[in-house]
Amino acid sequence: MKVLVVGGGGREHALAWKVKQSPRCSELFIAPGNPGTAELGTNVAIKAEDIEGLLAFAVKEQVDLCIVGPEVPLADGITDRFQEKSIRCFGPSKAAAELEGSKVAMKEFLRRYNIPTAPFSIFDNAKAAHEYINQVGAPIVIKCDGLAAGKGVTVAQTEDEAHDAVAKIMEDHVFGEEAGKQVVIEEILRGEEISVFAFCDGHNAVLLDYAQDHKQAYDGDEGPNTGGMGAFTPAPNLLSAKDEDEVVRRIVVPTMNGLVKEERPFVGVLFLGLMVTNNGPKVIEYNVRFGDPECQPLMMRLETDILDIVDACIDGKLDDIELTWRDExxxxxxxxxxxxxxxxxxxxxxxxxxxxxxxxxxxxxxxxxxxxxxxxxxxxxxxxxxxxxxxxxxxxxxxxxxxxxxxxxxxxxxxxxxxxxxxxxxx
Ligand SMILES: Nc1ncnc2c1ncn2[C@@H]1O[C@H](COP(=O)(O)OP(=O)(O)O)[C@@H](O)[C@H]1O
Ligand SMILES: [Mg+2]
Structure with a gap:
């Protein structure tokens, strides 16, 4: 099988490393890849965002399967475009990827299915958002609607910070005109923040072993937020049995069913960003792909052939797969x-x-x-x-x-x- 991995970070190096171990992989391409992936296969100088360029390459090389690392091409519909050309692509459709691509759409989805999340309001004009902040006060959380490379959310401790965040998003358009058309303003949640990953085949979701990320730049969780300074897995003490049951029953199952009902079943890796509060786990956000760096230790421990898992997800046959992990x-x-x-x-x-x-x-x-x-x-x-x-x-x-x-x-x-x-x- 000829496989194309899309992306060029640590996450994609780990995915390529795992694909390479499959006896079913006959040839491996990575676009754009990095010097690490060059040791495993052929790097192709096409950006992850260049969907038409990637598609033309895949058609020319008769690629059998494409595995997408980052969120931007998923939000832009890479999976749909590849499927139009009958090339299998692992990752959600554009419609399902909206759960990450738009915070407004995500919050409305959570509300439709009564999935636990922070209470929120949506604004499409800055004046009304400022007035609302004056009314409710701080602390409060301000979220840019569109993708903002992890910089679109402000947990504001003061009203001034909240006003500044709205101004940056809606008036200065620092994340772009489209992304900043709307903001979500929501209550602050308190508790332990965790990420849960699941392989999804449209109807079924299988949770991976828990992994924990370390977002802040310095020891002791001090300093500014980063893309992630480290991770480990498993973390068996991360969720109690009761909380895990709630995550499945009140979050994962209604999410999968809601998307089926809306004719946009989720195929790929679903990443649930959760806050475990005194009132149980609540959704902070969805991501529609692996986290980086959580993916790296997860791929290290995963024993099951990744290509078998990916095939089962695409074919709606996840029931046939058993995930096995190294003990360490x-x-x-x-x-x-x-x-x-x-x-x-x-x-x-x-x-x-x-x-x-x-x-x-x-x-x-x-x-x-x-x-x-x-x-x-x-x-x-x-x-x-x-x-x-x-x-x-x-x-x-x-x-x-x-x-x-x-x-x-x-x-x-x-x-x-x-x-x-x-x-x-x-x-
Ligand atoms: N309602 C909330 N209460 C407390 N913290 C929050 C809340 N929403 C977001 N956060 C914090 O802000 C971070 C970024 O928010 P998130 O919604 O995950 O956006 P993104 O990852 O797209 O930047 C979260 O990881 C969490 O630490
Ligand atoms: Mg996040």
Whole structure:
């Protein structure tokens, strides 16, 4: 089977790494890929957003299956376009991807099916939004309707912050004219934030082992939000049995059924961003693809052939699949450029990439090959992953590997996995 993986970050390197292990994969392309994926298959210089370019390539090369990493091409309808040309594509249709592409549509969907979420109002003009903030006060959460690369949400502690957020979105249009036409203003939720992933075949959803991300830039969850500084899986103490039952019964099942009813069944990876509150789990948002970096340790531990899973999802036969996982814990630490998520320098030479021990896997993200030497080219540079019998042994191994890799300005968090250790001691 000829497979095309779309995207070029750590998530897509991990997906390509897993696809490559399938005996069913005869040829692997990655578009645009990165220096890491170049070791596994053929990188194709087409951007993930260039749907027509990707389609033309897939037709020419007679690609059998396309696996899409990032959200933008999904929201733009890549799956529908590939299907029109009879090429199998793993990811939701444009109609189903709207759950991530529009916060307004997502909140209205949640309301239609009575799925637990923060109470909210929707505004299509700035004046009314400002008046509403004056009326209800802070803290309050302001959300840009359209995709904003993870920067469209403000958890405002003061009314001033809330007004600023509305002005940025609706008056200054910093996320674009279309994305900023509407805002969602919602109540703040308090509790532990978790992500739950499910493979979906349109009707059925199978939950993956839990993974936990670390969003803030610095140790102890301090500092600005990032794309993700590390992750680990499994995290069996993340949800109680009661909360897990509620997630399935009150969130996952009604989500799948609601989309079937609306004739846009969900095929792909559904990512539920949840807040576990005193009143049970509530939906913060849906994403319609794997998270990055959660995908990296999940792919490390997944034993089942990914191509069998993807086929079963596309064919509506997920019932036939049993997910099996390696017993060990897998951990992933992001090595970032100094200054990230603010401004940072690029082009720093990376050393120590070859000297890796057994059971260490390094996924590339923001790297570039400059005349044969690997240099930094983005904020998140590498995802360094390791296995361990428990959190502590995995942490020991992964940090030894992180320390062996050098580039000027290297920044990482030293406490990935510590929360799981704390939960274990509490349990
Ligand atoms: N109602 C809410 N209450 C508390 N925190 C929230 C709320 N909505 C969002 N957040 C916080 O803001 C972050 C980003 O919001 P989210 O809806 O996930 O948007 P996106 O990932 O598209 O930027 C969440 O991960 C969460 O930490
Ligand atoms: Mg989010």
């Amino acid at each position: 814990l897998a951990i992933c630490v992001t090595l970032a450029s100094g200054g990230y998520p603010g401004s940072y320098e690029k082009g720093k030479v990376i050393s120590g990439l070859d000297a890796t021990a057994d059971d260490i896997v390094i996924f590339h993200a923001g790297t570039a090959d400059k005349d044969g030497s690997i240099c930094t080219s983005g904020g998140r540079v590498l995802s360094v992953c390791a296995f361990g019998d428990d959190v502590n042994s995995a942490r020991e191994k992964v940090y030894a590997a992180c320390d062996a890799i050098e580039f000027e300005g290297k920044h990482l968090r030293r406490d990935i996995g510590c929360r799981e250790e704390a939960r274990k001691q509490k349990a």
